[in-house]
Amino acid sequence: MTTSPHLETLAVHAGQRPDPTTGAIMTPIYQTSTYVQEAPERHKGYEYSRTDNPTRKALQELIAALEGGRFGLAFASGMAAIDTIMRLLSPGDHVLVGNDVYGGTFRLFDKVLARYGLEFTYVDVTSLSAVEAAIQPDTKLIWLETPTNPLLSLADIEAISRLAPDGVQVVVDNTFASPYLQQPLKLGADIVMHSSTKYLGGHSDVVGGALVVNDEEVYQQLKFLQNAVGAVPGPQDCWLILRGIKTLHLRMERHSENAQKIARFLSDCPAFSTVIYPGLDSHPQYELARRQMPRGFGGMISAIMRGGDSAAREFVTRTRLFALAESLGGVESLIEHPYSMTHASTAGSPLACDPGLVRLSVGVEHIDDLIADLQQALMGL
Numbered sequence: 001m002t003t004s005p006h007l008e009t010l011a012v013h014a015g016q017r018p019d020p021t022t023g024a025i026m027t028p029i030y031q032t033s034t035y036v037q038e039a040p041e042r043h044k045g046y047e048y049s050r051t052d053n054p055t056r057k058a059l060q061e062l063i064a065a066l067e068g069g070r071f072g073l074a075f076a077s078g079m080a081a082i083d084t085i086m087r088l089l090s091p092g093d094h095v096l097v098g099n100d101v102y103g104g105t106f107r108l109f110d111k112v113l114a115r116y117g118l119e120f121t122y123v124d125v126t127s128l129s130a131v132e133a134a135i136q137p138d139t140k141l142i143w144l145e146t147p148t149n150p151l152l153s154l155a156d157i158e159a160i161s162r163l164a165p166d167g168v169q170v171v172v173d174n175t176f177a178s179p180y181l182q183q184p185l186k187l188g189a190d191i192v193m194h195s196s197t198k199y200l201g202g203h204s205d206v207v208g209g210a211l212v213v214n215d216e217e218v219y220q221q222l223k224f225l226q227n228a229v230g231a232v233p234g235p236q237d238c239w240l241i242l243r244g245i246k247t248l249h250l251r252m253e254r255h256s257e258n259a260q261k262i263a264r265f266l267s268d269c270p271a272f273s274t275v276i277y278p279g280l281d282s283h284p285q286y287e288l289a290r291r292q293m294p295r296g297f298g299g300m301i302s303a304i305m306r307g308g309d310s311a312a313r314e315f316v317t318r319t320r321l322f323a324l325a326e327s328l329g330g331v332e333s334l335i336e337h338p339y340s341m342t343h344a345s346t347a348g349s350p351l352a353c354d355p356g357l358v359r360l361s362v363g364v365e366h367i368d369d370l371i372a373d374l375q376q377a378l379m380g381l
């Protein structure tokens, strides 16, 4: 190939080549913990599977290629990937965090890592001046999620990367957008993080995490930590994510198309006071969304019900196609109540969410069936 391949082609091929001994077109699941050596220190690049495994290596190269980055690392979960980034820091270091991050990220920072002497400031990352004002001499990381969970507000990755001083790494949790919709490294971010449990895997059958970086020194530090700490995924899980990613572009297109239509449907529905979707021109950052996510706005929608907590609980119990479950990013549609489910750990904190909020992870089913399901569940609410 003379031109560099497009993301759609990379999703199918990057990091993978037919098995040289058998011709198997799919990367084998190398279900092995160790590797036979010809002589001490003479081996084929693999010694022990915490350090390296061929199935994991294929996945790491694939995710790096999709993000347009040089180096990828895979982890046992998104949280394990986040924890590994944080181990780049030392007691006394300061981290700026978006004030609407994933509940588990907040829990890790607030309940675990704060005890190890890391300092966290939660800031409204939709405001560049708020980010700039919150940077301290000890700030080492700026932690962004965009779109955020569950309020789907955006951070301007390019602008924040530009204002971050030297020595301050900008991390983007790119789970909600996926590299098909948004490539943070190309916008100036230093580290991209994924819960590959969600859109990368895409089929609600595996838990995993990933990091992608361009800087070789940071990569070496993270790779050292991956092995030293050991939160690695097994080969079977890597294989499931490799397989899922082959259709990432097709799925993201349909997720975005369906979600756009459902967001419009909910906006016309009197049961909701607010519908939040980056692809609606009522979204306060619609212009940024169009610039930063030019191919589509993803499958996640949040909406606030006029009837508050009780209406929200009733609605999410009544849907049939939209299954009541935590998580997101699978081919099947899900619905949940963040206040009592995914974001229960933020109760009483500045990150607590509205009790009337419902969050939809729109799947790839037929749009008419999805809308009919929402219609029947809304009857009388």
Ligand SMILES: *Cc1c(COP(=O)(O)O)cnc(C)c1O
Residues within 6 Å of the ligand: 077, 078, 079, 080, 102, 104, 105, 145, 149, 173, 175, 176, 194, 195, 196, 197, 198, 207, 208, 209
């Ligand atoms: C799910 C999720 C995580 C955590 O990932 P796990 O794979 O569940 O450990 C982190 N960030 C976001 C945005 C998520 O949705």
